[in-house]
Amino acid sequence: MNQPASRGVDNPIRVGVLGARGRMGTQVCRAVEDAPDTRLVAAVDAGERMADLTDGGAEVVVDFTHPDVVLDNLRFLLEHGIHAVVGTTGFDQAKLDTVRGWLGEHPELGVLVAPNFALGAVLAMRFAQQAARFYSSAEVIELHHNRKADAPSGTAAHTARVIAQARADAGLAPGADATTSELAGARGARVDDVPVHSVRLPGLVAHEEILFGGEGETLTIRHDSLDRTSFMPGVLVAVRSIPGRPGLTVGLDQMLDL
Numbered sequence: 001m002n003q004p005a006s007r008g009v010d011n012p013i014r015v016g017v018l019g020a021r022g023r024m025g026t027q028v029c030r031a032v033e034d035a036p037d038t039r040l041v042a043a044v045d046a047g048e049r050m051a052d053l054t055d056g057g058a059e060v061v062v063d064f065t066h067p068d069v070v071l072d073n074l075r076f077l078l079e080h081g082i083h084a085v086v087g088t089t090g091f092d093q094a095k096l097d098t099v100r101g102w103l104g105e106h107p108e109l110g111v112l113v114a115p116n117f118a119l120g121a122v123l124a125m126r127f128a129q130q131a132a133r134f135y136s137s138a139e140v141i142e143l144h145h146n147r148k149a150d151a152p153s154g155t156a157a158h159t160a161r162v163i164a165q166a167r168a169d170a171g172l173a174p175g176a177d178a179t180t181s182e183l184a185g186a187r188g189a190r191v192d193d194v195p196v197h198s199v200r201l202p203g204l205v206a207h208e209e210i211l212f213g214g215e216g217e218t219l220t221i222r223h224d225s226l227d228r229t230s231f232m233p234g235v236l237v238a239v240r241s242i243p244g245r246p247g248l249t250v251g252l253d254q255m256l257d258l
């Protein structure tokens with residue numbers, strides 16, 4: 001019986017990158033080129049030939065583009081039999097359901113949508129999920145560079161949803177506060193009833209604080225990405241894992257032994 005060829009230096013995974021000239025895409029191209037078991041076969045940015053991905057024989061494509069274009073990119077990849085690792089933000093439940101629907105027509109393919117590839121950010125979300133059932137009051141503050149297109153960050157939105165779900169599973173109602181008068185936005189945006197506050201400043205990269213409050217105490221979980229290299233080990237884990245994970249995976253935590 002034919003065994004699938006094992007992947008490694010002699011048989012590297014052929015990887016394409018979408019958003020290849022962007023802040024993340026340039027780092028991903030470098031990481032893929034530097035890893036012994038992956039080979040960069042196409043690097044495509046806005047307005048460039050998507051056909052380079054198929055011409056280069058990409059098996060896995062990594063997408064760090066823009067929330068407005070990522071679904072079109074994904075449809076192209078699935079129609080061309082390519083697995084996808086997606087870091088681009090903007091995925092709500094409706095978009096995830098759309099991807100699930102497309103995958104129904106391509107059951108052999110895998111798509112990972114990960115709000116954050118940094119190990120510490122993944123752990124922070126997991127810790128927040130664990131803490132949520134003990135505290136009815138929680139708020140998220142995310143801080144990013146001022147070139148970021150979206151607010152709140154995908155990570156903060158995902159964190160808020162995870163907290164709300166864990167709280168609901170534990171039968172905890174969201175904590176109330178006494179605010180009756182408010183300048184619009186002063187209490188942040190609500191994601192599933194969790195206030196989320198966004199800071200944008202030059203000099204920052206990607207940072208998140210999750211604050212819980214209880215009787216006479218607070219708990220703060222903080223993660224800082226100080227450099228975009230922090231995302232690369234997670235991206236490579238995903239590139240290596242996704243060909244063996246058909247269907248939709250949400251969150252890098254699903255691929256780690258946490």
Ligand SMILES: NC(=O)C1=CN([C@@H]2O[C@H](COP(=O)(O)OP(=O)(O)OC[C@H]3O[C@@H](n4cnc5c(N)ncnc54)[C@H](OP(=O)(O)O)[C@@H]3O)[C@@H](O)[C@H]2O)C=CC1
Nearest residue numbers: 019021022023024045046064065069087088089115116117
């Ligand atoms: N999951 C994670 O761990 C992380 C996720 N992100 C997310 O990744 C995304 C990109 O971030 P970042 O790299 O900082 O953004 P950048 O703006 O630096 O890069 C995006 C790149 O994608 C290009 N692009 C736009 N449309 C297309 C398209 N249709 N096909 C191919 N390329 C396209 C852009 O070109 P042009 O500028 O000409 O439009 C740009 O070069 C964001 O959603 C961000 O939130 C970022 C960091 C980590």
Ligand SMILES: O=C(O)C1=N[C@H](C(=O)O)C[C@H](O)C1
Nearest residue numbers: 089115116148153154155206
């Ligand atoms: O745009 C960024 O920079 C980042 N985007 C992701 C997000 O919105 O959560 C991940 C990380 O925070 C960096």
